[in-house]
Amino acid sequence: MAQETRPGRVIDGRYRLVRPLGAGGFGRVWEARDELLDIDVAVKELWLPPALSADEQAERLTRATREARNAAQLRDHPNVVAVHDVVIDDEIPWIIMGLVTGKSLEKHLVDGPLSAELTSRVATALLNALEAAHDAGIVHRDVKPANVLLADNGDILLADFGIAVHHTDTALTATGMLIGSVEYMAPERLNGHDGRAESDLYSLGVTLYQAVEGVSPFRRDTPTATLTAVLLEDAPPLTCTGGLATLITELLNKDPARRPDIAQARGLLEASREPTKKFEKESEQTKKAEETPKRPTMVGPPSGPVKQDGRKKGPPKRPAPVAIALGVVAVLIGWFAVRGDLAQGVSAFVDQVFSSNTTTRSAPPTTSRGTTTTTRRQTTTTPPRKTTTTTFNSADLDQESSDKTPVTASALLPSSFTDSKNVGYTRRGSDVRECVSNYMSQDVRNLLLRSGCRNAVTGTYVDRSNQILVMVWVVPMADAKTAKTAYDNYDSGAWGILCPQNGAGSEICDNNKDTSRAMRSGYRLRTHRYLVKSTAVYINLTRDNSAKPWLDAAANEAVDAAGPKNYSGNR
Structure with a gap:
């Protein structure tokens, strides 16, 4: 008869249970004391309900062994919870793991969404963990906030390889049986294509979406509605912007062939750290320092609110002559459009305007850019079209x-x-x-x-x-x-x-x-x-x-x- 699991019970004559840390569909995790080494560990108890058949119990035991084997391959990775051993006590398998002091991402989100900076750190850690797993031939299959641990020391780790699939594993579930949390599953898994690395990246996208928005994008009131949302619906628009939003959107592509791989996801993540709104305050503080004399440039360094690429939201202030010239440009655009020579006419006019405003824009001499015009005083016998010798027309570059x-x-x-x-x-x-x-x-x-x-x-x-x-x-x-x-x-x-x-x-x-x-x-x-x-x-x-x-x-x-x-x- 199986012993009652409670604090104080000693597992395998060595691990004394202290307190439960959490529970899932297949088991419960305890804080325990390794009385042999005198250290704290985490111990996962695998549930074997009495109603299970002998075959189902054998499957659970096989699954526990597989989890330990898969996770043990990654035990030295800094972003994976280390698995040390698997023991059988009173006919129940127990997985011995490193103890992480902290709480899961799921519990963090109870207090609200994460900052963009912390979400980026989570994304980096999970990409690192998944890369190591995929390189070892392991697909996690259950990436979700409950399996992401944020340690008190700042570490971020991926846990629970309980349903992970190694490329050499045989199937352990009956045909059509879904293993995992449906709202985080990739659509192809629901369509019967399982064990693919791309599905982990989709689940990562759902996890990151929930991290920045505070809600799971496909969670519905019923399992059927949730499954339908995963298969057919797009995630609600993100309120965050910039590269992080691009990363999440790309990961949530329902077509696995168009989903970024880990290297591409890292590239998107790098882009999310380029200058964005988080630098607006700092740019304001450095505005005076940036207003030193500059060589002729089209746009200076950001000194106010910026777009995603770091440029100012609005046009820079221009002196009146240039503003007037730009107004004339607008009129000429309509006129030359009617005549059919828009590009050449506007280009020549703009070159003349800016070459005459050297105090506003330190442009090179007109001989180095645009049309070089010969003397304006021509005799009446000279055809007007021959008064200009064109060496280069900037419109040619269009x-x-x-x-x-x-x-x-x-x-x-x-x-x-x-x-x-x-x-x-x-x-x-x-x-x-x-x-x-x-x-x-x-x-x-x-x-x-x-x-x-x-x-x-x-x-x-x-x-x-x-x-x-x-x-x-x-x-x-x-x-x-x-x-x-x-x-x-x-x-x-x-x-x-x-x-x-x-x-x-x-x-x-x-x-x-x-x-x-x-x-x-x-x-x-x-x-x-x-x-x-x-x-x-x-x-x-x-x-x-x-x-x-x-x-x-x-x-x-x-x-x-x-x-x-x-x-x-x-x-």
Whole structure:
């Protein structure tokens, strides 16, 4: 006859139960004292109800052994609860685990949603744990807040591999039987496709959604309604914004083939840490420092409310002459649109306006950009169309068919630049590659694929003190309209970490360092048919917020310095 389980009972002559910590569908976890080693442990009791048949009891015993075996493979991982042993006491299996002092994510959420920063930490820890499990051939199958432990010492761990499947395991459940929490299950599992790593990432998406929103997206009043929601309904819109929202949305894709894998999910997570609303207050505090004289740039470092990519929400204040000129541009747009020569007319007019306002915008001389106009005093016998000799028309850059700029590093990237903080950067590496690469996050790849790009120019820059690495991507589109569409639809996402082939900055890639939590700054810009993206990061991967103004200045200048203006034929 089975003994009553209560505090004080000794399991296997060694583990004295202290108090229950929690319970689930298959068992109960106790705090216990290992009287042999004189340490505290956690002990999981597997329930075997008396009504179970002999076959069902055998299945539970097999499941317990499998859980211990699967988890033991990951016992040294910092984000997985360690399993030390499995023992049979009074015909009941007990799993001996490391004791985690803290509480589950599920209990944390009783007090409300997590902050974006803590959610990002949870996502990083769970991605690390799932990567280790999947590399070992193990699919967890029950990722949910109740199985995520937030330790008092700051550790975040994945627990309960009780229904995990190893690629060598045989099925333990009858056909059609669902094992796990339905509201966190991937749709393909409900359709009979089980044991796939992609399903863990979907469950991670549901867990992160609940972490930031405080509610489970597919939980309904009845099991049938919950199952229907998982299969057919989209999650309610997230109230959070930025890269974290992009990550969660992508993980919740009901098509496993379009769901990001772990590497891509990490890329999305990195993007969520680029400058967002959390830097608004800091940017306000550094506003005075950022208002020092700058080299000619199109947009300065953020000094007020920013969008997801770090740029100001509204246009900068302009002196009256420029404001008036822009009003005239609007009138001319309508006029030239009627005449059919919109691009050429507006481009020529804009070049003339800005070349005459050097106090407002320190633009290069008109001989280096736009149309060079000969003397305005022509004789009456000279045809008007021959009064101007066109050496370069900026409107040519709007179309691939008319743009003669080579897709090369020398044509699209400066050899060096100096930012607004007077820090100089030198190009250490460059490359021409396909515009879409595997190291990019899924949303960036989708964006570029929709835009129909082919090749892109990439470059890396390092400052003279070898502290800051700046990465630049210049992506030519078919025309200015396509580039604008891509720019307007770009929210956030990881473009991947580029490193020089050798020297300062190369060690980030050589040593495969974790860049996910490093302080970084990113900007993007559209100019003619080109989409330009820059990212700056400290080579030592600092997490110090005081680094942000320096990274802002570097990334902002880099994105402005890159593009077709570097080609001599465009001047």
